[in-house]
Amino acid sequence: MQIIPAIDIIDGKCVRLTQGDYAQKTIYNENPLEVALEFESIGITRLHLVDLDGAKLGKVVNYKVLESIASKTKLSIDFGGGIKTQDDIETVFNYGADLATIGSLAVKNKPLFFSWIKKYGAKKIFLGADVKDEKIAVGGWLETTNVSIYDFIEENLNEGIENVFCTDISKDGLLQGPSIDLYKNMLAKFPKLNLTASGGVSQLSDLIELKNIGCSATIVGKAIYEGRITMDELRSAIEDLRI
Numbered sequence: 001m002q003i004i005p006a007i008d009i010i011d012g013k014c015v016r017l018t019q020g021d022y023a024q025k026t027i028y029n030e031n032p033l034e035v036a037l038e039f040e041s042i043g044i045t046r047l048h049l050v051d052l053d054g055a056k057l058g059k060v061v062n063y064k065v066l067e068s069i070a071s072k073t074k075l076s077i078d079f080g081g082g083i084k085t086q087d088d089i090e091t092v093f094n095y096g097a098d099l100a101t102i103g104s105l106a107v108k109n110k111p112l113f114f115s116w117i118k119k120y121g122a123k124k125i126f127l128g129a130d131v132k133d134e135k136i137a138v139g140g141w142l143e144t145t146n147v148s149i150y151d152f153i154e155e156n157l158n159e160g161i162e163n164v165f166c167t168d169i170s171k172d173g174l175l176q177g178p179s180i181d182l183y184k185n186m187l188a189k190f191p192k193l194n195l196t197a198s199g200g201v202s203q204l205s206d207l208i209e210l211k212n213i214g215c216s217a218t219i220v221g222k223a224i225y226e227g228r229i230t231m232d233e234l235r236s237a238i239e240d241l242r243i
Contacts, residue, residue: 001211003237004196005039006048006221007032007069009062009081015052016222020169022056028225036069042235047075048165048219050101054082063095070096078126084109089116093124099163103128104138106156107145114159122162126196129153129166131182137169149182150189163194165219171200175222178206180213187214204233 007014010025014032018024029035036047049069053061060082070077079092080101092100100120106113106127117125129149130137136147153164166186168179178200186195197210198219207229210218223229 001207001215002046002217003044003207003234004046004048004078004217004219005044005224005234006050006198006219007035008050008052008221009065010052012062012065016225017052022052026225032065033068033072036073036075038231040073040075042231043238044234045074045076046217047073047077048101049077049079049097051079051081055080056082058082058084060088060091063091066092066097067095080126080128086112089120093120099124099126101126101128101165103130107136107138107147107152117160122160125161125163127156127161127164129164130169131166131179132169134182149186153186153190153193157190157193163196163216165196165198165217167198167219168200175202175226175228176200177202178210178218180209183210183215184213202228204229204237207237 008016009032013027014029014035015025015027049066051060051062066079076098078099078101079097083089083092083100083102084105089100102113102125129152131149132144134149135144136149136152137144168182171179178197183195183197194216196217196219197215201218201220201223207218
């Protein structure tokens, strides 16, 4: 299982929100590149970079941060937040992202999203499924749809999607543990799904449990920045536990 640290960006700075609430913002570092370099130094190979300004405005904003990290590290970067148009996704790839992270658009504009899968290939798309009570949420979690997470996954798998990350809104940023039962149910229904867990990770044992139930990767954010999982523990997890 791959560990994917998250760097969330507002005004070019590394921040974290609680349950997606912009009013509950903590700045952890003024320079996201420093954070990325530190992750790379302990053996991390993948980064989840989120443009929160872009997510709020509906267009990519912090592409210069992407460019800086992509040009000065060897990290594989998935970048999301505000990718709504053809120009947005081209910008993301042109400035160094290996994958484009798409969430709300996959619900609100299926024809465009499916065209991107065909144009760029499934390996270049990282589908985000934000969930509340097993229903898909969109628009920065402000709107819950009637779309079942299972129907959503099935439809996108049929279109060729390979990589999905799922965030349980009720868990994100609270450091109370991930949604193990949700992920178990998803993997039971879709055993070949490359599922990345996201939200709620609070300690190293959470990573081990997610690995054991079959998750392909886990995105970790606040637990690292709050010191619940130390950089030494991350290094050991990568080296000793092979996760």
